Amino acid sequence: MKHVSILVPNEAVLASISDPRYMFTAVNEFLEAAGKPQMFDVQMVGLTKEVQLNKGAFTVHADVLLKDVKKTDLVFVPALSGDLKAALEVNKAFIPWIIEQYENGAEVASLCIGAFLLASTGLLNGKECSSHWKTANEFREMFPEVNLVDGRIITEEHGLYSSGGANSYWNLLVYLVEKYTDRETAIMASKVFAVEIDRKSQSPFIMFNGQKKHEDKPIKEAQEFIENNVADKISVEDLAIQFAIGRRHFERRFKKATNNTPVEYIQRVKVEAAKKQLETSQKNVNEVMYDVGYADTKAFRTVFKKITGLSPIDYRNKYNKEAFVA
Known part of the structure; x- marks a missing residue:
């Protein structure tokens, strides 16, 4: 019998407590x-x-x-809500217990932004972790030693698991069910709970929002220039000259401030603008491509798929009902 411990932190998201409980008790029923x-x-x-929870x-x-759980096999760290720094403070008593259980052989899985509590243990330092894309900048700022991976539904490293944003944790639950059974x-679990088994990426759901919580004014101005001139062909060399910074120094400062290289930032801004057009307009893919400053169809398709996990046509068909019908 495997002991599964689902933590009940203050400021937790209720569903991320009840859902793993529901899943693993249901699996017991399937087995029986x-x-x-x-x-x-x-x-x-x-x-x-x-x-x-939820203000009472x-x-x-x-x-x-x-204090009464001396040994367990699998620990679930649910998603937190509200002010994350405050939530971590009121739940800090969990941290030494999580570390102790892991050192005693337990595996630990964080659900969505439960990754913040798991990262607070230091166990994720030097390891990969997934979380909700919306809190990615805050996570990287608070835990620079953790390798937050964009777009991944599940990470697994040395008995530590994490899941992507919101309902992505259902995929991790099914994954762990398979591992333990x-x-x-x-x-059976995937069918009963209507979870797409083996889904690997949350990239189609990510909305890029550039990290601007830094004090490097020229880099912030460069970010704003990129965002305000999405239709233009912008090179790193041009940006470095415009802001009077040597190219190599500009690239280093940009990466340090934003967690993206200038090229990655330009691509992400353009793809985000393209996504919005594909979601809402009747323009075809080529028209959208030109609107965001691309002239090479293959290059646009390659960058778009790298960032979203879908081709531009598949993305439009997924999110633009009118265009799909047409």
């Missing part, structure tokens, strides 16, 4: 129906017996207190 023994002892673990709108009754049970 197939004539197999149940595999999971699932407990919700809190600092107090009752934890109020919901109360979660923990099955057991943190078998493929047949994971397929």
Whole structure:
């Protein structure tokens, strides 16, 4: 029997507590129906017996207190909400316990922006991690030693797991079900919970919002210039000259301030502008391509797919209902 501990932090997102509980208790039922023994002892673990969430709108009754769990096999760190620095502060008592359990052989999985609490343990330093794209800049600022990967649904490294944003954690739940049971049970779980099995990327859902919480004024001005001239062909050399900074020094400063190289930033801004047109306009792909400063169809398609995981046509068909019908 595997012991599954679902943490119940203050300021947690309720669904990211109830959903893993629902998944793993349901898997027990699937196994029992197939004539197999149940595999999971699932407990919700809190600092107090009752934890109020959503400003008191919901109360979660923990099955057991943190101090009473001496050993477990799998720890789920739910998503947090609100002011993340404040949420980490009120939940700091979980940190030494998570570290102790991991050192004693437990695996740990963060769901969505539960990655902030897992990263606070230091266990993710030097390792890959996924989280919600919306908090990516804040995460990188707070945890520069963690390799936050854009677009990934699931990361796994040395018994530490993370999932992408929002409902992406369902894919991690199915993934862990397969790891702890078998493929047949994971397929059953994916069908019952209507989760697309083996989905790897959250790239189509990412909305690029350049990191501007820095004090490098010329770089911030360069970012704004790129964003305000999306239809123009912009080179790194031109930007360096315009802002009177040597090219190599400009590239280093830009990367340090924004977490993107200038070329990556230009591409992301152009692709974000293209995505918005593909979502809302009746323009064809070539028209959109020209509007965002590309003249080479192959180059545009390659960059677009690299960033979104979809071709421009597939992206338009996915998000623009009228264009798809037409």
